[in-house]
Amino acid sequence: MLNDHGPVIDDLKREMLSTYRAGCSDTSPFPPFFPPTALADGIPGPQHLLLWQSAVFLPPAAGR
Numbered sequence: 001m002l003n004d005h006g007p008v009i010d011d012l013k014r015e016m017l018s019t020y021r022a023g024c025s026d027t028s029p030f031p032p033f034f035p036p037t038a039l040a041d042g043i044p045g046p047q048h049l050l051l052w053q054s055a056v057f058l059p060p061a062a063g064r
Helices: 010-018 036-040
Strands: 002-004 050-052
Touching: none
Parallel strands: none
Antiparallel strands: 002 050
């Protein structure tokens, strides 16, 4: 999963790389599976949090 905080905010750059929330607004859609501490982790900002997920499915092995 990739936590996208949006464009870099110079004053929050370090936090944007190491916290759940830095740079994201209070109205960002934090998923229910995030721990409650995620909302308190990082200085809020004006941006909207986006979460990206992907999955890779391998084809079945031959002969099965």
